[in-house]
Amino acid sequence: MxxxxxxxxxxxxxxxxxxxxxxxxxxxxxxxxxxxxxxxxxxxxxxxxxxxxxxxxxxxxxxxxxxxxxxxxxxxxxxxxxxxxxxxxxxxxxxxxxxxxxxxxxxxxxxxxxxxxxxxxxxxxxxxxxxxxxxxxxxxxxxxxxxxxxxxxxxxxxxxxxxxxxxxxxxxxxxxxFQAIIDVLFKFQGQTAHAAGDPFNGRSALDAVELMNVGCNYLREHIIPDARLHYIITKGGKAPNIVPEEAEVWYFVRAPRFEQVNDLYRRVLKVANGAAMMTETSLEPMILGGASxxxxxxxxxxxxxxxxxxxxxxxxxxxxxxxxxxxxxxxxxxxxxxxxxxxxxxxxxxxxxxxxxxxxxxxxxxxxxxxxxxxxxxxxxxxxxxxxxxxxxxxxxxxxxxxxxxxxxxxxxxxxxxxxxxxxxxxxxxxxxxxxxxxxxxxxxxxxxxxxxxTPYESLLPKMSSPPIEHFRQIYDNI
Ligand SMILES: [Zn+2]
Structure with missing residues (x-):
């Protein structure tokens, strides 16, 4: 043949x-x-x-x-x-x-x-x-x-x-x-209010997203040179006159080895928790995926x-x-x-x-x-x-x-x-x-x-048994 x-x-x-x-x-x-x-x-x-x-x-x-x-x-x-x-x-x-x-x-x-x-x-x-x-x-x-x-x-x-x-x-x-990566969505939940009428009753989830990003941009100076952090805001509110009660930011956290990316993620999570504390919002991090x-x-x-x-x-x-x-x-x-x-x-x-x-x-x-x-x-x-x-x-x-x-x-x-x-x-x-x-x-x-x-293998994927397909559908609908 x-x-x-x-x-x-x-x-x-x-x-x-x-x-x-x-x-x-x-x-x-x-x-x-x-x-x-x-x-x-x-x-x-x-x-x-x-x-x-x-x-x-x-x-x-x-x-x-x-x-x-x-x-x-x-x-x-x-x-x-x-x-x-x-x-x-x-x-x-x-x-x-x-x-x-x-x-x-x-x-x-x-x-x-x-x-x-x-x-x-x-x-x-x-x-x-x-x-x-x-x-x-x-x-x-x-x-x-x-x-x-x-x-x-x-x-x-x-x-x-x-x-x-x-x-x-x-x-x-x-x-x-190639870099190990943790792919994670940070979901903040706040309290809505009229942004002009009674803003003092509101707790902005978007503020939390913005403060988290500011924190991570400062964090960059103090991470190993080969590591990478990047994000997009996937949910940021509906109108300027409504205090956003929900906001989300999607991060990729990367480093050359899986133990390094785990350590960097631990620090990013601290920044996210800090942003939630400052804004009196609650935080739900959701790991979407990961690769070694x-x-x-x-x-x-x-x-x-x-x-x-x-x-x-x-x-x-x-x-x-x-x-x-x-x-x-x-x-x-x-x-x-x-x-x-x-x-x-x-x-x-x-x-x-x-x-x-x-x-x-x-x-x-x-x-x-x-x-x-x-x-x-x-x-x-x-x-x-x-x-x-x-x-x-x-x-x-x-x-x-x-x-x-x-x-x-x-x-x-x-x-x-x-x-x-x-x-x-x-x-x-x-x-x-x-x-x-x-x-x-x-x-x-x-x-x-x-x-x-x-070096034994360690998966960076979350504990659930399958990828969060519905979340990806929602993200794509929002973009
Ligand atoms: Zn490709």
Whole structure:
């Protein structure tokens, strides 16, 4: 039979169509009904066994094909971001103003994983490979850390290895750390009154929110440099002449390791309680989600790097380069130097060539071990329960900000599609090697055991058994 790479090349148009359909759906985390249904339908037709609504999330699922060991999990996402609607053109133009858009490229993310598992399925069906391939349909990466809930439910307990990827502006194995995060809503309850007639009878919940934010902005000076605090006010009253009796502020609290984020949250909570005390309001903190930092697996990182190098990044057409140049003209003047700041010197030097050429088509050497980036990912939780590694591929012009209209535009056109197929091929080739090389699986598992024995895993999720779906619905209704 053909190689996985040939099979993927022969089936491209079908997967482009799927990725564009999910790009059009652009559904928010926990509400990806159409996107997950589409993926499940295809997997079912292809003979996979589907477990639906896993971990009490309507849009989470697991699709399994094959039998026996090894069990390889491929983690796919498909949620979009609010307010990022954008057409597939290199200038800002929403299709439907204020509606969601795929600003993190998760339409490509889910479909690349689907492509890879279907290529592997063909080989298992033809008895060229033995083992089990599992597609994890992971909702709500952007808001509710869906994978953490799946971990909490024990859904990775039988998995030998997990692999995943993410759209980016360059091609690299992910060997740096991401921040641990606690995602929390602070709800203040006060006493309403006529804001002019009898304000002395009122106790403003909005005052509490504002004082809490002032306190946290002072707190910033005295927290570890890599930690991050950010918030939005999700409820602030109905009219200026009514003292707000209810107000809410939504915080992300982040730090490089889970014990550090727990400590920082303890301090943020003190500030919130102080604000409630000052305003004579009551406070109800509600943890909505959380994600751990990453436990690396160098054995798997090296496998992915070798496959990325063998498969080779895409070659771009003149039209794609022209699109990228136009996108680049929308970036701030110093975008290139800013984009380089996260890289070590060796990688900066390699990247200089993309100051003029807007599409980054090289594979970086493995770098970043020990560096923590500013963001967080729920892949973090998976890394603590099964050996896991991930990589990124260029799906956009170099320097494209994450969660931007520019990213949405790329992910609906051929630059994004090329990055998607490159990722699918690397995932399939890496899975094939794991299914034919048991020593490699054993080595990755041994490394995992050594690391986990030094630092036991601690979930940052709240005690409840499923994510607060209704609260997310209300938050989105209010925004
Ligand atoms: Zn993402």
């Amino acid at each position: 053909n190689s996985c790479i040939e099979w993927i090349d022969d089936n491209q148009s079908r997967f482009i169509e799927l990725s564009d359909q999910i790009w059009n759906f652009a559904e928010l985390g926990l509400f990806e009904y159409e996107s997950s249904k589409l993926l499940m339908e295809i997997l079912e037709i292809e003979g996979f066994t589907i477990e639906r609504e896993v971990a009490s999330m309507p849009t989470a699922f697991i699709a399994t094909f094959g039998s026996g060991k090894p069990i390889i999990a491929i983690l796919g996402e498909y949620d979009a971001l609010p307010g990022l609607s954008q057409d597939k053109i290199p200038r800002k133009q929403p299709i439907n103003k204020d509606m969601p858009g795929h600003g993190c490229g998760h339409n490509l993310f889910g479909v690349a994983c689907l492509t890879a598992v279907l290529a592997i399925k063909e080989k298992i069906k033809n008895e060229e490979l033995t083992g089990t391939i599992k597609f994890y349909g992971c909702p709500a990466e952007e808001n509710a850390n869906g994978k953490g809930w799946m971990v909490k439910e024990g859904l990775f307990d039988d998995v030998d290895i997990s692999l995943t990827w993410h759209p980016s502006d360059a091609n690299s194995v992910v060997s740096f750390n 930092n990453m436990l690396p697996n160098e054995t798997l990182e090296e496998l992915l790097h070798r496959k990325m190098t063998e498969v080779k990044p895409p070659i771009y057409s003149d039209e794609e380069i022209a699109f990228a140049n136009e996108i680049r003209s929308t970036f701030p003047e110093n975008y290139f130097d800013n984009a380089l700041t996260i890289y070590p010197q060796e990688i900066r030097e390699l990247t200089e060539q993309f100051r003029e050429n807007p599409l980054n088509n090289i594979v970086y050497p493995i770098f970043g071990r020990g560096i923590t980036l500013g963001g967080s990912t729920d892949v973090g939780d998976v890394t603590w329960v099964t050996p896991t590694a991930q990589f990124v591929t260029a799906c956009s012009t170099f320097g494209t900000p994450g969660h931007s209209w520019q990213m949405v535009a790329h992910c609906g056109m051929s630059i994004g599609h090329k990055g998607m197929f490159y990722a699918a091929k690397v995932l399939a080739e890496a899975t094939e090697e794991l299914m034919t090389n048991p020593e490699l699986v054993t080595k990755a598992k041994q490394e995992f055991q050594e690391r986990i024995s030094k």
